[in-house]
Amino acid sequence: xxxxxxxxxxxxxxxxxxxxxxxxxxxxxxxxxxxxxxxxxxxxxxxxxxxxxxxxxxxxxxxxxxxxxxxxxxxxxxxxxxxxxxxxxxxxxxxxxxxxxxxxxxxxxxxxxxxxxxxxxxxxxxxxxxxxxxxxxxxxxxxxxxxxxxxxxxxxxxxxxxxxxxxxxxxxxxxxxxxxxxxxxxxxxxxxxxxxxxxxxxxxxxxxxxxxxxxxxxxxxxxxxxxxxxxxxxxxxxxxxxxxxxxxxxxxxxxxxxxxxxxxxxxxxxxxxxxxxxxxxxxxxxxxxxxxxxxxxxxxxxxxxxxxxxxxxxxxxxxxxxxxxxxxxxxxxxxxxxxxxxxxxxxxxxxxxxxxxxxxxxxxxxxxxxxxxxxxxxxxxxxxxxxxxxxxxxxxxxxxxxxxxxxxxxxxxxxxxxxxxxxxxxxxxxx
Ligand code: NAD
Numbered sequence: 001x002x003x004x005x006x007x008x009x010x011x012x013x014x015x016x017x018x019x020x021x022x023x024x025x026x027x028x029x030x031x032x033x034x035x036x037x038x039x040x041x042x043x044x045x046x047x048x049x050x051x052x053x054x055x056x057x058x059x060x061x062x063x064x065x066x067x068x069x070x071x072x073x074x075x076x077x078x079x080x081x082x083x084x085x086x087x088x089x090x091x092x093x094x095x096x097x098x099x100x101x102x103x104x105x106x107x108x109x110x111x112x113x114x115x116x117x118x119x120x121x122x123x124x125x126x127x128x129x130x131x132x133x134x135x136x137x138x139x140x141x142x143x144x145x146x147x148x149x150x151x152x153x154x155x156x157x158x159x160x161x162x163x164x165x166x167x168x169x170x171x172x173x174x175x176x177x178x179x180x181x182x183x184x185x186x187x188x189x190x191x192x193x194x195x196x197x198x199x200x201x202x203x204x205x206x207x208x209x210x211x212x213x214x215x216x217x218x219x220x221x222x223x224x225x226x227x228x229x230x231x232x233x234x235x236x237x238x239x240x241x242x243x244x245x246x247x248x249x250x251x252x253x254x255x256x257x258x259x260x261x262x263x264x265x266x267x268x269x270x271x272x273x274x275x276x277x278x279x280x281x282x283x284x285x286x287x288x289x290x291x292x293x294x295x296x297x298x299x300x301x302x303x304x305x306x307x308x309x310x311x312x313x314x315x316x317x318x319x320x321x322x323x324x325x326x327x328x329x330x331x332x333x334x335x336x337x338x339x340x341x342x343x344x345x346x347x348x349x350x351x352x353x354x355x356x357x358x359x360x361x362x363x364x365x366x367x368x369x370x371x372x373x374x375x376x377x378x379x380x381x382x383x384x385x386x387x388x389x390x391x392x393x394x395x396x397x398x399x400x401x402x403x404x405x406x407x408x409x410x411x412x413x414x415x416x417x418x419x420x421x422x423x424x425x426x427x428x429x430x431x
Contacts, residue, residue, distance in 0.1 A: 001182055004029060004073040005081040006102050008039060008066070010046060010156065010260070010326070011119060011149050012083030017051065018160040020058035022185040027073040028066050039066040047325040047352045050157045070102070071109035079178060080106055082130075083119040083149070085260075092267035093275075094123050103130045107137030115175045117145045121205050121265060123272040127169065127198035143175030146198040148205030153259070154323030161186060166193045169201025209265040210283055215250040216257045217289040223253035223430025224296075233430030234412065253429045255384060255410030256294035258320035258329035263290070294331045297382055297410050298338040300427050304406070305380060309343035312403065314378035316371050317385025317411075318350035318357045325352040327360060331410065332384045340364050349374040351387055375401040386411035395422035 001024045005016040008030040016028040030036050038045050042059060044052040058064035067073055074080055084098040099120055106116055116134060118127060131144045146169030151159035166183045170176040176195055187193055196204075223233040233253050241248035257263070266287050273280040305311060320330035327333065332348075339346050346365035348357065354367050368374035371390060375381060375398055383390060391413050399405045399422070407419065409428040419426035 002077045003079050004077040007084035014156040014160050017054045020064035026064050029070050029073045033068050036066045036068050048156050070105050074106050074109035075111045079115045081117045081119045086120045088264040093271040094268040100133050103133045107134040110138045110140040113141045115143050115178055117147045119147055119149050124199045124202045143172050145170045145175050146201040163191055167201050167204050168195050169198035206269045210269050212250050213262045213266050214286050217286040219251050219253045220293045226430040255297050256290050256331045258331050260328040263329045294334050297335055297408055311379040312345045312377050313339055314374040314381040315348040316383045316390050319353040319385050322387045325356050327353050327356045347374045378402045379404050380406040382408040384410050
């Protein structure tokens with residue numbers, strides 16, 4: 001099939017490369033010409049495991065091309081995906097300007113029947129808005145489909161190639177049949193393709209992210225409760241996770257969720273619920289708990305270390321989660337800002353996100369070449385992201401590098417017993 005994907009970010013680039021990998025001809029379009037030039041040279045501007053190889057292979061085999069020219073991509077394609085950003089507006093709602101402007105540009109370039117697929121995360125009713133925008137600009141026939149994306153950064157290719165399910169919101173059979181044909185190679189293992197109305201498809205994406213964010217905030221509250229009244233959140237987590245009705249995933253407490261999706265999608269859902277006359281009370285709490293949780297590490301550090309002025313603090317992990325360089329809404333940002341404001345010297349290390357971090361903090365902090373390098377002369381270490389390489393460090397080497405053996409662990413990578421035996425003062429979450 002001939003496809004265009006507009007927006008070559010985490011979602012669009014992965015989707016484009018994976019569709020090409022399954023034999024389709026894909027043109028990826030972006031209005032960021034520097035990004036397109038890089039991709040044309042076979043360089044991937046983001047860190048996502050396996051993506052560069054996948055892109056290179058499909059470019060070499062001629063199935064994947066990159067362009068800034070949207071009209072030609074539209075003319076040459078049967079199905080056009082919109083995968084541009086839907087950032088948070090000032091009032092928390094999803095900003096649809098990029099989605100609607102791409103829809104308008106697609107309409108202007110149409111030369112026959114097209115399926116216009118919204119892959120960006122958008123509030124209920126957006127497919128109707130896209131439909132209206134396109135209808136105003138063209139007399140050609142078209143269908144609008146809502147096909148939300150559920151991939152996780154860090155495992156995006158695996159998630160796209162072997163999805164748990166594919167959700168398709170479509171209002172007509174012609175578009176439904178084309179979408180079923182397109183996705184059939186990805187669901188051979190038996191994952192369902194769920195066809196539904198567009199509103200349900202749009203809402204499914206928000207409900208999934210909101211549920212996951214709710215589990216995280218719930219467990220963070222349980223952890224805080226352990227600290228207040230006693231109990232070890234790790235035991236509690238295992239005890240409740242073994243109940244099959246609950247399950248084990250997304251029960252890890254930490255220093256707050258971040259990323260480009262959960263914070264903005266929770267906000268947007270609160271907003272479009274309110275616009276529809278419904279007050280989604282749980283989600284407001286999920287959001288409030290998360291904001292507070294992002295301050296927990298700093299509060300603990302102040303309590304244990306007293307004044308932070310002039311102290312050297314090592315930070316392990318800057319990205320919002322492991323296996324990505326993405327720092328959008330990362331808990332490391334408010335933590336480091338608080339440390340710097342309190343007069344601490346921050347020495348940070350992240351395996352992938354250092355160059356992104358330089359754009360945020362500039363020379364207000366220093367960037368270490370390795371996790372051990374970050375520990376030199378440190379009065380304390382704070383762990384913010386659970387990169388695998390932080391899980392089994394050489395504790396005696398750490399102790400000799402640090403000025404004081406103090407660890408604040410926002411991800412519960414170690415056990416309190418293990419840290420005591422290794423000679424550290426250790427402060428984690430909910431234990
Ligand atoms: P991103 O910011 O990484 O990428 C968006 C891309 O769109 C950028 O390259 C930008 O240059 C391009 N763009 C913006 N306006 C454009 C225009 N008018 N014409 C052409 N290109 C344009 O965003 P992302 O993380 O890939 O997310 C895209 C959408 O998918 C969002 O709605 C997001 O909520 C959703 N989503 C993201 C994830 C994720 O893990 N990142 C997962 C599922 C869904």
